[in-house]
Amino acid sequence: MRLMLGLLLAATATAGLAATDPRTLPTQLEPAWQAKARAVFKQAIEIPSVHNRGQVPKVAKLLADQFRAGGIPDSDIHVMPYESLPGDQTEALIVRWRSPHPTKKPMLILGHMDVVEAKRSDWKYDPFQFREEGGYFYGRGTSDMKNGDVATTMAAVKLMSEGFKPDRDIIFFYSGDEETRGQGATLASTKWRNLTDAEFGLNADGGCPSFDENFRPLGCTISTAEKTFQTYTFTTHNPGGHSSEPRPDNAIYDLMDALKHLQAHRFQPMLNDTTRAYFEHRAKEEGNSSLGQEIRAWLANPNDGAAADAIDANPLEVGYTRTTCVATMLQGGHADNALPQSAVGTVNCRIMPGVDPKAVQAELQQLAGPKVQVAPDPNFIGQTTPASPLRPDVLNAVTTAIHKILGPGMETYPTMSRGASDGSFFRAQGMPVYDIDGSWGISPIDDRAHGLDERIPVRAFYDDVVYWEMIYKALAG
Secondary structure, X not given: OOOOOOOOOOHHHHOOOOOOOHHHOOOOOOHHHHHHHHHXXXXXXXXXXXXXXXXXXXXXXXXXXXXXXXXXXXXXXXXXXXXXXXXXXEEEEEEEEOOOOOOOOOEEEEXXXXXXXXXXXXXXXXXXXXXXXXXXXXXXXXXXXXXXXXXXXXXXXXXXXXXXXXXXXEEEEEEOOOOOOOHXXXXXXXXXXXHHXXXXXXXXXXXXXXXXXXXXXXXEEEEEEEOEEEEEEEEEEOOOEEOOOOOOOOHHHHHHHHHHHHHHOOOOOOOOHHHHHHXXXXXXXXXXXXXXXXXXXXXXXXXXXXXXXXXXXOOOOOOOOOOEEEEEEEEEOOOOOEEOOEEXXXXXXXXXXXXXXXXXXXXXXXXXXXXXXXXEOXXXXXXXXXXXXXXXXXXXXXXXXXXXXXOOOOOEEEEEEOXXXXXXXXXXXXXXXXEEXXXXXXXXXXXXXXXXXXEEEHXXXXXXXXXXXXXXXXXXX
């Protein structure tokens, strides 16, 4: 999961700032470490670590080898095999960089080694061939999220080579199935908690500063909360019969009626501390625009459904004001000359923090009516994930690092992730997690994570290594 969240700010908000193409500026990463990081990044991208290909262990070995070369003993490098989906074996990697004299509780660095499938026939070039062109690195996983895996690893190895001694243990957890079931994070936050327990987690799979297409800074978000991912099925049953003798009831029509009710439904809008802070920032950025006025009206009265609806209708803000559920797949019938005996609709929900998925199921059932059975996906039951309190030390570390790399025009503020990541599993078990990756992009409108010709600016990848060095020094030094 890689979503550039909360970064599409109005161009007028940054009109007074210098518009210099950040891709043309030199990175602070030394040439020798650029070459080392690039070599590891290339190897990682060219491993097709997608669901059911069995390649994740190769990425785990690649990262483990870097830590091993940096001086981490084998006793602190744990390769954890597990089954994600039935028949799909994968691995997680857990590494502990021990402090010689710890004065604080450990911190956890999170990432995932798997990527979304990419078809060669759809891409201009082979998605699993690493390419550098026009100031970008191309390939599946360049922005979601092997860039973060390699940057967090190489920043640590670089500091090890320079003799840096952290004052707390730094634990690295890289899962092998974030893009599918998230079983690795489930295990790491519970069964393997003896290896991952920490005061807080820093997730490299989210956050991210960005620039618009005119190279003006759009801000740097720290995701302190995320929605709960939960899929439900809408199922109808019917005796069926011959298509030449239509019945007054029909499984497909019953399902369509329920889905039309879903289409028109709006869940109750709600604010939490994270989204309030986010919208306060957005109101300031929007000024007296219509969107800015609607945001201020909703902040003044969170029960103002009309204002929340207007905000949600803006494509830049959709999903921040409430739980959302949308139909994503359909199946039904068994022959073109027979009445359908069943029909099933798949409905994916992104549920606001603190809201019980069972309550959403009950609301959907009432909406769908008695002819439709609403049930959660048995392969993945979402957990309510509370928002993490914003830590001043994390906020200050991120702000300082971003300003040193990209300049003071890049403001930092909290947001809620509308997607889902491994961090949610740790939040559900009581560990606060913050999405704070430092790799940046040009125009979130052109964000290609999960899409065609995925890419990241070359300098952004190198800057991410520098950024994580600064984060380690600030929070563990």
